Amino acid sequence: MATTQQRFMRRGVTRIFFVKTIAAASNIPTRAELSGPGGTDLSKLVSDVEGWALENSPIDTPDLGSTFASSIPGEDKAATSSLTFYEDLASEVVETLLSKGVTGYVVILRKGDVPNSKSMDAFPVRVASRAASYSTGTEPAKFKVVFAVTDVPTLDAAVPAAAAG
Structure with missing residues (x-):
């Protein structure tokens, strides 16, 4: 059975927010x-996205009865995750919002x-580092924020309903 898809490009569609607190467990x-x-x-400020995935480290389970090394799912871990931003010549809003330790x-x-x-995916995070990217080339000034994912992310949640009005 053939299935149809409405494919899309993330740029211009995907949105990224930084939320200080979420009340729900x-x-x-x-x-x-x-x-x-x-x-x-942060969507219009982001130039690059890396990580933001849950990965599993399978555990090998070889046995004497076969030359094939089978495996079982092991521990889950978040990939090293970062966002790269354009620097703003007149403001430090993002640098302040995402300073180390936040x-x-x-x-x-x-x-x-x-x-x-x-x-919708929600990743509990702590800012691990923030560093400027230096270049002598003709490209915009940028800085990279690396995040430590501090707890199990919530994946595939429903986007909340729009505010009334």
């Missing part, structure tokens, strides 16, 4: 947490801000 933000004073939409949540709306779409 599920790590699923409300619309107010996402778009209110504690949430910052904790919060990186929330990624993979398919955009589409209420009820099960395409």
Whole structure:
């Protein structure tokens, strides 16, 4: 049976937020947490994205009865994750928001801000480092923020409904 897809490019669709706090134990933000004073939409400031995936380290389980080394799922771990931003000549808003040691949540709306779409991932994080990228080439000034994922991320959650009004 053939299936059809509506394929898309992430640029211009995917949204990335930094949220200072999420009240729910599920790590699923409300619309107010996402778009209110504690949430910052970073989408238009990001030049590159790395990581933001849950990886598994399988455990080998060879046995004497076979030359094939089978395996079982092992521990889960978040990939090394970072966001690279354009530097702003007139403001340090992002540098202040994401200074070393800051904790919060990186929330990624993979398919955009589409209420009820099960395409939201929330990563509890602490900023591990922030460093400028230096170059003599003709490219925009950038800095990279590396995040430590501090707890199990919530994957494939429903995007919260849009605020009424």
